[in-house]
Amino acid sequence: MTATIQFRSPAGGFDEPLELWLACHERVQRFCNLLGRVKEHVEKHSADAEAAESATAIRRYFNEAAPRHHEDEEIDLFPRLLARLDEQATTTDADEAAQVRAAISALTAEHRANKVLWSALDAALAQIARGEAAALDANKVEAFSRTYGRHIEVEESVVMPAMQRHFSAADWNDVGAAMAKRRGVTP
DSSP states (O other), X not given: OXXXXXXXXXXXXXXXXXXXXXXXXXXXXXHHHHHHHHHHHHHHHOSOHXXXXXXXXXXXXXXXXXXXXXXIIIIIIHHHHHHHHHHTTTTSOHHHHHHHHHXXXXXXXXXXXXXXXXXHHHHXXXXXXXXXXXXXXXXXHHHHHHHHHXXXXXXXXXXXXXXXXXXXXXXXXXXXXXXXXXXXXXX
């Protein structure tokens, strides 16, 4: 296990919100993988300095960055896409619209479910970050990572292509500005 986290900068800035969104997905996957490695490491080595550093990084990501990513989706991306589907109902394939609507409903519910799982994991990680002995529940780690993996797959295979088809340049500009504002950055 390595405690060093590589934060690769996305190809674009807030003027390319889709690139930022996809970069968040990559980070979620990396932190889910690190979570599994921390679980294994703690089982063998307890809450040593390496585990504490990794636990701190995981907590920072899922307590700070991931909630903003979910807000990007629930406040800006998903509602905007649903509005575009409504506006373009006469030219949008009905099956596609139904699939996107179902996906967005499921994705929003998964945000809530993973928030509950995260709460339990976060408590154990907080102990590990302080160097205190704590066990990460293997079932919760697996469920959290599996849910996020499936979640990202649906977003990238269903929601992203629909956004690419239905969003205008103005939509993307508005989304990028909202993402920047949410992060306290001037675009």
